[in-house]
Ligand SMILES: [Fe+2]
């Protein structure tokens with residue numbers, strides 16, 4: 001069934017604006033307990049603590065991007081069922097946002113200063129994918145979640161061995177991202193062309209290396 005592209009109404013724009021403000025103001029709330037909350041705080045030397053904080057800052061920036069992508073795509077998606085799926089994935093992404101934010105704070109560090117830029121860039125990309133149609137939109141979600149899943153698997157090794165608390169969060173996020181990708185695939189995603197997938201990887205690697213530091 002084909003659904004026409006409809007312009008978002010004022011209420012959808014207000015909800016979208018509210019999401020942007022809440023994401024950037026760092027007031028995300030979690031609907032599930034923080035994974036690894038019962039684990040003891042690890043003994044980390046300063047270099048290990050800063051490295052773990054840098055990696056979790058990257059993951060938090062990634063979740064800021066996820067908020068923007070899902071908000072944009074839900075705004076311009078045509079099929080009400082696709083919109084509903086995006087809304088439920090976005091709820092889990094807000095958990096990820098809250099978990100990574102709290103872990104960065106526990107590690108005595110701050111989130112990325114460039115979060116407004118990550119949000120704005122991802123929102124623009126999400127709108128572009130949404131305008132291309134629901135199948136492309138879903139394909140974009142599949143590819144994003146696949147790349148994030150790979151990235152988080154890399155962090156399982158890259159985090160300091162003693163930091164089981166961060167690892168517990170990353171592991172749960174990775175499971176959720178895999179499910180989000182499967183959901184989008186099952187909803188009828190089309191595979192994105194290779195050059196677009198490669199461009200997404202390049203953009204993500206720029207974001208990761210900058211957010212690790214800033
Ligand atoms: Fe996520």
Ligand SMILES: [Fe+2]
Nearest residue numbers: 145176177180
């Ligand atoms: Fe996800």
